[in-house]
Amino acid sequence: MGTKLRRLQVALPDSLSEALSDLAKAQDKPISKVIVALLAEMEPQIRDLTTYAKCIKAGKMNEAKQALIHMFGNNLAELLTDEKPTKGRKS
Numbered sequence: 001m002g003t004k005l006r007r008l009q010v011a012l013p014d015s016l017s018e019a020l021s022d023l024a025k026a027q028d029k030p031i032s033k034v035i036v037a038l039l040a041e042m043e044p045q046i047r048d049l050t051t052y053a054k055c056i057k058a059g060k061m062n063e064a065k066q067a068l069i070h071m072f073g074n075n076l077a078e079l080l081t082d083e084k085p086t087k088g089r090k091s
Contacts, residue, residue: 045071 012020024031048071055064068077
């Protein structure tokens with residue numbers, strides 16, 4: 001007996017639906033299989049985004065920054081989390 005996969009029903013904007021449909025046709029695959037493959041590829045990033053969102057919600061900024069570092073690397077995480085100077089503020 002196989003594992004029963006969870007089914008989801010989603011509404012897509014026309015442009016996204018068209019892009020996915022075109023990709024499915026180009027690969028000769030059902031659109032559902034293309035979407036599952038794309039989401040499976042994105043699973044690590046989805047998990048990192050979840051960790052980041054939970055840390056931000058809990059006010060754990062250091063842990064949130066570590067999640068960003070894991071997702072994007074140190075340099076981009078630094079750019080995303082560095083405080084930006086405000087008008088009239090001396091650096």
